[in-house]
Amino acid sequence: MSSVTDTQQQATPPRTGGARSGGTGERVFRGLTTGSGLVVVAAIALIGLFLVVQAIPSLIANHDNFLTSPEFNTTDANNLRFGIRDLLVVTVLSSLMALVIAMPVGLGIALFLTQYTPERLARPFSYVIGLLAAVPSIVYGLWGILVLAPAIEPGAGFLQTWLGWFFLFAPGNIAPVLTGTIFTAGIVLAIMILPIITATTREVFAQTPRFHIEAAQALGATRWEVIRMAVLPYGRSGFIAASMLGLGRALGETIAILLVIRASTSPSHGSLFDGGYTFASLIASAASEFSQPLPTGAYISAGLVLFVLTFVVNALARVVAGGKVNG
Amino acid sequence: MSTALDAPDQPAVPEAFRSISTARKVKNHVATVLVSLAFLIAVVPLVWLIVSVLAKGLPAIVSIDWWTHSLSGVSPDEAKGGVYHAIIGTLIQAVIAGIFAVPIGIGAAVYLTEYGRGRLARTTSFMVDILSGVPSIVAALFIFALFISIGGLDQSGFLVGLALVLLMLPVVIRNTEEMLRLVPDELREASYALGIPKWKTILRIVLPTALSGTVTGIMLAFARVMGETAPVLVLVGYARAINFDPFNGNQASLPLLIYTELSTNPSAAGQLRIWGGALTLILIVMVFQLVASLISRFSTISK
Numbered sequence: 001m002s003s004v005t006d007t008q009q010q011a012t013p014p015r016t017g018g019a020r021s022g023g024t025g026e027r028v029f030r031g032l033t034t035g036s037g038l039v040v041v042a043a044i045a046l047i048g049l050f051l052v053v054q055a056i057p058s059l060i061a062n063h064d065n066f067l068t069s070p071e072f073n074t075t076d077a078n079n080l081r082f083g084i085r086d087l088l089v090v091t092v093l094s095s096l097m098a099l100v101i102a103m104p105v106g107l108g109i110a111l112f113l114t115q116y117t118p119e120r121l122a123r124p125f126s127y128v129i130g131l132l133a134a135v136p137s138i139v140y141g142l143w144g145i146l147v148l149a150p151a152i153e154p155g156a157g158f159l160q161t162w163l164g165w166f167f168l169f170a171p172g173n174i175a176p177v178l179t180g181t182i183f184t185a186g187i188v189l190a191i192m193i194l195p196i197i198t199a200t201t202r203e204v205f206a207q208t209p210r211f212h213i214e215a216a217q218a219l220g221a222t223r224w225e226v227i228r229m230a231v232l233p234y235g236r237s238g239f240i241a242a243s244m245l246g247l248g249r250a251l252g253e254t255i256a257i258l259l260v261i262r263a264s265t266s267p268s269h270g271s272l273f274d275g276g277y278t279f280a281s282l283i284a285s286a287a288s289e290f291s292q293p294l295p296t297g298a299y300i301s302a303g304l305v306l307f308v309l310t311f312v313v314n315a316l317a318r319v320v321a322g323g324k325v326n327g
Numbered sequence: 328m329s330t331a332l333d334a335p336d337q338p339a340v341p342e343a344f345r346s347i348s349t350a351r352k353v354k355n356h357v358a359t360v361l362v363s364l365a366f367l368i369a370v371v372p373l374v375w376l377i378v379s380v381l382a383k384g385l386p387a388i389v390s391i392d393w394w395t396h397s398l399s400g401v402s403p404d405e406a407k408g409g410v411y412h413a414i415i416g417t418l419i420q421a422v423i424a425g426i427f428a429v430p431i432g433i434g435a436a437v438y439l440t441e442y443g444r445g446r447l448a449r450t451t452s453f454m455v456d457i458l459s460g461v462p463s464i465v466a467a468l469f470i471f472a473l474f475i476s477i478g479g480l481d482q483s484g485f486l487v488g489l490a491l492v493l494l495m496l497p498v499v500i501r502n503t504e505e506m507l508r509l510v511p512d513e514l515r516e517a518s519y520a521l522g523i524p525k526w527k528t529i530l531r532i533v534l535p536t537a538l539s540g541t542v543t544g545i546m547l548a549f550a551r552v553m554g555e556t557a558p559v560l561v562l563v564g565y566a567r568a569i570n571f572d573p574f575n576g577n578q579a580s581l582p583l584l585i586y587t588e589l590s591t592n593p594s595a596a597g598q599l600r601i602w603g604g605a606l607t608l609i610l611i612v613m614v615f616q617l618v619a620s621l622i623s624r625f626s627t628i629s630k
Contacts, residue, residue: 029526030442036434037443037451040500043493044454047465050472108365116362125366132373134612136554138582139380139605142589147379148372191372198369222351224358245460252462255556255586280464280557287561293476303468307461314460318453 051304058297066301070267072282074295082298084279084305086268090182091278091306093270094257095250097186098193103243105190106197110239113198114205115227126202133195141259144188149179149260156183160273172273173266180262183272188256193246200245204238205231241321248313252306254280279306380606387603388610397579399568404594410604412569416484416580417611419573421553423488424495429545431492432499433534439500440507441529459497464557466493471561482563484573487580490558495548502544506537539622546619550612556582581608 059066062080069083109129113122156178163169172181212230221229257278263285264275277285283299283306290296387393390409397412439452470490474480510533518528534541564577565587572578585604588597 023524026524026526029529033434033438033442034447036431037438037448039431040435040458040496041451041454043496044457044461046473047461047469047493050469050477051465054472054476105365105368108362109369112362112366116359128373129369132369134550134609134616135376136556136582136605136608136612138554138556138585139376139609142585142601142605143376143379147375191369194369220347222347222355224355225351227358248460252460252464254462254464255560255582259586259589280462283464283468284557284560290471290475290561296471296476300468300472303465307465310460310462310465311457314457315453317460318456 047307048304051300051307054297055301055304056297058294059301061294062298072277072298072302074286074298077292077294080294080298082301084302086276087279087282087302088305089268089270090261090274090276091251091280091309093272093274094182094185094189094261094278095247097182097272098189098250099243099247101187101190102194102197102246106194106201106242106246107239109194109198110201110205110235111227111231113202114208115223115231126199129195129198132191133199137192137253137256138259140188140192141256144184144256144260145180148188149184152184152187153178156181156273159183167270168272170269170271170273172271172275173264173268174262174275175273177262177275178273180260181273181275182261185257185260186272188260189250189253192253192256193249196249197239197242197246200242201235201239204235204242208234237320237322241317244313244317244320248310248317251278251313252280252310253278254284257281258284279303279309380602380609383598383602384604384606387599388606393603393607397567397569401567403592404596406596406599410579410581410584410600410607412566413579413581413584413604414607414611415569415571416566416578416583417553417608419571419578420484420487420491420559420580421549423485423573424491424552425545425549427489427492428495428499428548432496432545432548433503433541435496436500436503436507437529437534439504441525441533455497455500458493459501461493462557463490463494463555464561466490467558467561469493470558475562482577483575484563484570484578484580486562487558487578488573490562491552491555494555494558495552498548498551499544502547503537503541506540506544507533509540510536539625543619543623546615546622550615550619553615554582554608554612556586559583560586581611 058080062082064071064081064083066083068085069081070086071081071083072087073081113126113129117125159169160171160178164171174181208231212234213226216226216229258281261277261281262275263277268274268276279302283303286299290299392407393409394414395411396409398408398410399412401408435451435455439448439455442448443451467490470486470493474486474489475482480486514532514536515528518532519525523531559580559582563580563583565583566577566579570576570578581604585601585608588600588604591597592600
């Protein structure tokens with residue numbers, strides 16, 4: 001009897017059990033690994049804390065409404081006038097445009113790689129999509145403004161001529177220039193977030209239970225009907241979560257946007273052909289002038305808003321995924 | 328009698344399957360075309376980008392000087408000198424990040440897979456996800472606020488390394504975690520059965536088994552942070568000469584070199600340097616990715 005209970009105790013699940021009593025080594029090692037985990041928690045808490053601490057004095061000294069002013073003027077430290085309205089418009093417009101393009105394409109690629117491509121080809125094909133993620137964002141920025149922007153200028157002009165009555169395609173605040181707009185940036189961002197959306201969605205689609213697919217096939221479903229009946233319902237939450245991860249990435253993209261979107265002196269009217277700054281590109285553009293505390297704090301407050309935005313988007317992605325993504 | 332005898336040329340049982348209707352066939356074909364098209368749409372910008380970078384950057388990087396000299400003493404419109412100083416800076420800053428991020432990342436992954444229970448573990452796992460979504464400019468601002476605004480330090484390559492730690496950590500943690508979860512429980516149990524304490528089991532059995540996968544993850548993390556531009560814009564100044572010391576003075580890196588040349592040097596030599604720098608950066612990132620995939624070939628465990 002006693003031997004049975006002994007083995008049972010020994011065989012408690014290893015991830016909780018092991019030599020529980022433990023000596024000094026066990027306690028030290030356990031402490032070190034737990035400490036490493038805590039570093040991550042502390043990092044997030046400290047990022048929030050320090051951004052808030054540095055932003056508050058400038059927010060108090062601000063002479064304009066932080067939420068509604070389109071201006072961001074920090075040249076005179078005694079008369080700070082800054083607001084995030086235009087930053088928010090440009091950031092959200094470019095990111096949403098990227099999502100509108102990347103979501104259907106990413107979904108298509110994920111289906112192509114999991115349902116249409118034979119196993120032998122799926123690997124090299126996924127590798128090709130992975131290459132898109134390997135290109136550094138500054139190279140995307142370079143290519144976007146020097147190669148892509150001139151190439152798509154006729155297309156942008158066409159949209160503006162025929163759909164100019166719609167506010168998204170109305171002449172922007174850097175008109176008549178049509179290169180280096182939110183429109184260009186949206187396309188560049190779409191390419192950049194495509195591998196993120198594809199990789200995560202593909203992983204979830206590949207987990208579709210075999211018997212769901214076989215059940216659909218047994219009912220005589222075509223390949224497309226199998227996808228509609230088995231794959232999409234199973235993977236929908238994963239796809240949405242993947243898109244939100246892509247959105248988070250697009251919201252925070254810095255250097256590609258800084259290189260692509262031209263600066264503008266007049267406020268935004270919500271057109272895709274506007275110039276201007278996103279939260280991230282504004283901060284990066286002013287980085288060399290961070291010397292006085294109050295003006296710097298103004299940019300840090302913009303960074304704080306960006307941090308909160310990405311925090312919320314990523315947290316939502318995790319909730320939506322419900323454990324299918326990232327375990 | 329049976330139908331088979333009445334009509335010998337008809338099947339004995341009425342057909343069980345109706346043929347697929349045209350509408351369903353069409354839908355199926357349209358879907359196939361659209362899905363294949365999606366893949367092609369993704370390949371177009373990739374090929375376009377690689378071809379443009381190669382075409383414009385290749386003339387710059389074929390000279391020996393490009394890899395062995397800095398831009399010290401070279402005037403902006405002279406097509407001379409190289410990016411040795413920037414390569415050195417990029418590598419030094421990445422190594423600094425690795426020195427912190429690798430041990431902490433592996434430790435946190437071990438905590439999450441082997442020890443983590445309850446609320447603290449869930450919070451940690453959640454925060455790893457959040458950290459992986461923190462924009463690089465925010466990480467840079469945080470390091471700026473902590474060390475330069477409050478700490479009173481000067482800009483330096485070391486601070487860039489610290490900002491990169493924040494970007495590297497989630498990649499290392501997630502990859503290591505995945506590898507540790509693949510280690511079969513039988514190995515752990517066999518070790519416990521021999522009376523070996525848990526911490527020694529993890530150090531001697533679990534981590535070595537997952538070693539190649541972990542190293543792969545670390546290589547991918549390096550590849551990711553070396554292309555980061557936002558931290559170098561905020562945290563360090565550009566230098567045209569070689570600087571091996573990350574604690575003092577300005578230090579170049581490839582992204583910073585590209586950005587500086589782009590914003591200050593419109594000459595033909597500057598253009599050449601921009602694309603040459605971009606190509607060099609892609610090549611270095613590729614080398615790390617290649618090493619990563621080679622190491623994962625030798626993995627003892629796999630998915």
